[in-house]
Amino acid sequence: MIDFTESQLERYSRHILLDSVGVEGQQKLLGSRVLIVGAGGLGAPAAMYCAAAGIGTIGIVDADAVEVSNLQRQIIHFTDDLGSAKVSSAREKMEAINPDVTVEPVKAFVNASNIVDIIEGYDFVIDGTDNFATKFLINDACVMQGIPFSHGGILRFNGQTMTVLPKESACYRCVFHKPPPKNMIPTCSEAGVLGAVAGMLGTVQAAEALKYITGAGDVLADALLTFDALPMNFRKVRLKRNPNCAVCSERPSITELRDEEQAACDLK
Amino acid sequence: MIMKLTINGEKKEVARESMTVKELLAHQGVEMPDMVSVQINGDFLERDAFDSRIVREGDEIDFLYFMGGGSSA
Numbered sequence: 001m002i003d004f005t006e007s008q009l010e011r012y013s014r015h016i017l018l019d020s021v022g023v024e025g026q027q028k029l030l031g032s033r034v035l036i037v038g039a040g041g042l043g044a045p046a047a048m049y050c051a052a053a054g055i056g057t058i059g060i061v062d063a064d065a066v067e068v069s070n071l072q073r074q075i076i077h078f079t080d081d082l083g084s085a086k087v088s089s090a091r092e093k094m095e096a097i098n099p100d101v102t103v104e105p106v107k108a109f110v111n112a113s114n115i116v117d118i119i120e121g122y123d124f125v126i127d128g129t130d131n132f133a134t135k136f137l138i139n140d141a142c143v144m145q146g147i148p149f150s151h152g153g154i155l156r157f158n159g160q161t162m163t164v165l166p167k168e169s170a171c172y173r174c175v176f177h178k179p180p181p182k183n184m185i186p187t188c189s190e191a192g193v194l195g196a197v198a199g200m201l202g203t204v205q206a207a208e209a210l211k212y213i214t215g216a217g218d219v220l221a222d223a224l225l226t227f228d229a230l231p232m233n234f235r236k237v238r239l240k241r242n243p244n245c246a247v248c249s250e251r252p253s254i255t256e257l258r259d260e261e262q263a264a265c266d267l268k
Numbered sequence: 269m270i271m272k273l274t275i276n277g278e279k280k281e282v283a284r285e286s287m288t289v290k291e292l293l294a295h296q297g298v299e300m301p302d303m304v305s306v307q308i309n310g311d312f313l314e315r316d317a318f319d320s321r322i323v324r325e326g327d328e329i330d331f332l333y334f335m336g337g338g339s340s341a
């Protein structure tokens with residue numbers, strides 16, 4: 001149990017006031033470890049809310065440096081950070097938002113050989129990556145290691161997210177099987193996205209992490225939340241586990257992590 | 269003949285007696301069926317069944333799109 005200081009009681013007062021969070025929930029947050037893969041459009045808002053909420057330890061993984069085209073949506077990075085490693089820039093902001101937080105930066109691309117070491121020991125993982133190969137890898141590694149995670153995807157004015165409780169609820173592979181074929185479509189960097197749409201989705205992912213850790217409400221398990229910000233329609237599609245899922249079924253065909261072929265991300 | 273379906277939560281009427289999922293995808297203007305995962309009445313449909321599964325009156329069909337976005341971590 002963590003004893004709160006006066007200033008912590010004040011800092012977290014709006015959480016403590018919530019019946020389903022309270023002092024106990026806030027203590028859980030401060031004692032928890034959340035990993036955010038990607039310090040980009042989704043990871044930026046997710047990291048800021050996780051830090052502000054007092055998640056005790058936040059891991060952040062990204063191999064890239066801040067570029068000017070990132071700033072339209074990756075709100076954790078500022079114009080002065082151009083050229084800096086995204087994980088350093090993100091760490092600086094998270095620590096500035098909340099000195100209670102310990103940030104564990106990992107400057108790397110996740111792949112089949114390093115992902116288990118990277119995710120190990122975290123209570124919850126937020127997938128803020130932009131490509132299907134990594135999304136499937138995060139899914140498979142989290143299912144195998146039994147770590148719950150939030151999947152997120154955005155494109156143009158659309159977003160989608162689901163929370164996976166390994167072997168309890170539908171996983172990403174239950175729904176999407178395998179990455180879409182390569183060379184079909186333009187690359188992610190050619191597809192646009194409304195900056196605020198990234199913020200909407202990354203914020204939902206942060207909320208899922210906070211709910212999972214505090215036990216407040218029900219996470220988005222066995223459901224895919226999709227929205228289209230043009231008409232501003234939200235929809236929750238019920239999902240169920242696929243008995244033939246290659247990774248989370250009784251007899252999985254994938255028992256070892258592998259790097260999927262890189263595919264792009266546009267759709268029509 | 270008009271067939272009543274629910275597609276992505278919306279009631280739709282299709283002026284056809286029967287069609288396969290693949291035909292339905294084309295009919296609904298899905299240009300890249302490879303980027304779509306299909307669920308019918310809550311069950312996943314394997315991609316190789318798009319060609320053979322006949323859509324029936326009253327089916328609830330969800331097209332779930334692949335969506336990337338985020339960061340190249």
Ligand SMILES: [Zn+2]
Pocket residue numbers: 170171172173174175241242245246247248249
């Ligand atoms: Zn599965």
